[in-house]
Amino acid sequence: MKARQLLVAALAGAALLAVVPRGLATDVRGTLANTQGLIGSERPLPPRHRGSFWETANGVATILAPRASVEFDVGVVVTGPGITDGTQHARVRIEGGRCRPGTVVVNPGTVLEVSNDDIVAHALYAVAPGQNTPVLPMELTAAHTTRQLTFPAAGVFELRDERQPSFRCWVVASAQQGRAVSPRTDGSFVLPDLGDGDFTVRAYFEGAERASATLHLPGREPTVTLSLPAPAATPPGGAAPAATAPGSAPSPTPPPAGRR
Amino acid sequence: MLLTRFWFLLLAVAVALSLSAVALVRGVYERDRAQDAETLLQGDRRLLDEFLRREARSRLDDLAPLAQNAQLVTLMTAAARRTENNAPCVERGTCDTAATIGTALSTRVQELNRELGPLQGEFLLAVDPRGVVVGTLGAPAEVGTNLGGLPVVSAALRGYVRDDLWELSGRLFRVGARPVIAQGTYYVGAVVHGMELNARFVQTLAQAVPGTSLAVFGPSGMVASYVSPPEGSQRAAPPPEVLAEPFRRVGERADWRERGYTVALPVGSQVGVAVFSALPGMAGAGGAGFGVARPLPVLPLSVLLHPSREDTSRIPFGLVGAVLFFATALGWVFLWREHDTKRRQLHDAFAGLAKPGTDRLDPLTLEGFARELAVLANEGIDEVVKRELDRNAERRRSMGELGSMLASQVPAGTSPVASVPPGPLAVAPPPAPGVPPGVPQRAPPPVPVPPPAPRSTVEPSRGTAPPDGAAPDEGTHWREVYESFLETRRRCNEPVENLTFEKFSVTLQRHKDALVSRTQCKGVRFTVYEKEGKATLKASPVR
DSSP states (O other), X not given: OHHHHHHHHXXXXXXXXXXXXXXXXXXXXXXXXXXXXXXXXXXXXXXXXXXXXXEEEOSSSOOOOOOOOHHHHEEEEEEOTTOOGGGSOEEEEEETTEXXXXXXXXXXXXXXXXXXXXXXXEEEEEEOTTOOSEEEEEEEEOTTEEEEEEOOSOEEEEEEESSOTTOOEEEEESSOOOEEEOOOTTSXXXXXXXXXXXXXXXXXXXXXXXXXXXXXXXXXSOEEEEEOOOOSSOOTTTSSOSOOOTTOOOOSSOOOTTOO | OHHHHHHHHHHHHHHHHHHHHHHHHHHHHHHHHXXXXXXHHHHHHHHHHHHHHHHHHHHHHHHHHHXXXXXXXHHHHHHHHHHSTTOHHHXXXXXXXXXXXXXXXXXXXXXXHHHTGGGOOSEEEEEOTTSBEEEEESSSOOTTOBOTTSHXXXXXXXXXXXXXXXXXXXXXXXXXXXXEEETTTEEEEEEEEEEEOOHHHHHHHHTTSTTOEEEXXXXXXXXXXXXXXXXXXXXXXXXXXXXXXXXXXXXXXHHHHHHSBOOOEEETTTTEEEEEEEOOHHHHHTTOEEEEEEEOOOOOHHHHHSOXXXXXXXXXXXXXXXXXXXXXXXHHHHHIIIIISHHHHHHHHHHHTTSTTOXXXXXXXXXXXXXXXXXXXXXXXXXXXXXXXXXXXXXXXHHHHHHHHHHHTSOTTOOHHHHSOOOTTSOOOOOOTTOOTTOOOOOOOOOOOOOOOOOOSSOOOOSOOOSTTOOHHHHHHHHHHHHHHHHHHHHTTOOOTTOOHHHHHHHHHHHHHHHHHHHOOSEEEEEEEEETTEEEEEEEEEO
């Protein structure tokens, strides 16, 4: 009896698949691999800047090395047939002192909406990488407000915050705006509503494309994996513990899986 | 006169030097005190910075028991597990729900905040290792908000104990964060504590720098200020409002950009000086800072008008008194020598003879030998005048003879006498012999002669001039009055032996002066008459 029912169900399913029209939107799951070694470069702070009166080790546990946040710092962009997001405004959120995504791709001349969802105001300005001269002037963006930016020419730009000198956020002005998605903490992401065709999925980190993959839909296994390469060089103060409390012993054993 | 003038000049120079010395001392005092004010202000700035630094450390230290609270650690461990990838509880479905953990953590956070006592924060947040708020007290962030990129939260999640300064809705908050460590090994999140930097805190801060005004500025403007009462005789510190405008322009200064603080700057139309310093943290990066001001020092007059007993005890009263006595005595000596000696008085009396209207000395204004010399001088003057009058009379007679000689040469048939106009200056010659009266004669040319004595009912003047500037006709008049007075006294059997003309003239002069000053008349005529058997004088003003 059970075998019969299973057979009927299988046949019905096969028939249903046969009548489904081609071009139905598909959500493609993706994964960012090799994200453990993702370390953000630190921007040298202005010489006068005093971030605090005190920043000392806790005296108990080892200080952790700075690590990038996959969910914030990595931007995933998919381009391909049927994706018309490039004609619309691009969006980036500022949340907890960081951009989500950390790198946003926008067509030159297209408006980039910077939404400050933070609890503090940010005074944002844009510079070319390695430069300090603003290409977009500093303007205060209060908490829970939006500022619109336009980058007329192609290039890579860095958004900085006058009030939070450690803040960094990248804008890639190019014709590959596509559809942006933010990965989750574990590196997984979903590319929603993709039709049939060949798509390109790119992962950006700190204004540069770090990984890319092509995707053909419909496929038998509509998934994509982007493997991020290991960093070429350790940024200053990045890998080693920044400081430890005098007399404090380093962590005797590595933290358990998933623990920091 | 020279000594007295020199003495006055010396006194004036001394006064000028004293005033200059006071002004000089005041200028030196104020300049030195202005330099002191800058030094004081830089000390104030360092003191305030150290105060804020220690206060931040105190807050961070007081957060340690809170971050180690066992219940909090347990709750945050549970919250952290939910966020871990492939967490066993997630796979088994035994993790607490976010709402359950959030409520429990928020309740615990509120309890712990109350236990902080005076360090209770306006907000207290518990964040998981990703930086997501999992327990909250206060408004700035709700459960689920990610704060992991903010420097203080990021540092605390890596294991640092750190402070910061936030501006939230125009208010400044002193923020401190500590990691929450489970089993002394790994991090399960952090606690973020915030206290407002309000007027009460600024008042506490200002007590460390008495005599100043203190203003704290956030990126959006002044958030709190306090003016300490002035110390001692100092002026009040400038109002904090005058610090706002200089603070707005402080970012243009190189010292601010390079060092984070300024030199002493004048504020409020030179009423004071102020030093500005940047605050740390996010708010500091946005332009938050503080300004501390002191009044420009001035030497107050109250120091001179109301000196303290200690100040007055430093004055060398003995020396000052000696100088005062010596200077006064010397001045008096100079005055006496040049103005009050008999010799000087006599000298002045003789010098007065050169003035118009004065022809005699006044013995009554002199004393001792000077009076005697004056009387002798007056008698000498009288004798000279008498001789001069006699010579004049002799000349008149000669002139009269000359007129007669001229008249005798007039041809017959003419009447010169008739042609001589009558007048006091003309001398009427006697008629020529042989010429009958009424026959016109040829008049001789008029010869100027001294005017004859005025008409008098008594004897003509003997030529003695009256003293003290009397006109010649007045002198004659006085002489006639004198003679008449002597005659009347003799007739009344009164003594006349001691009544000299000089004494009599003095009396007449005194009466004349009194009458002239009282009635503003041009002259005075005296009349002698007898009254009740005594000779009496009557003075009548001549208008």
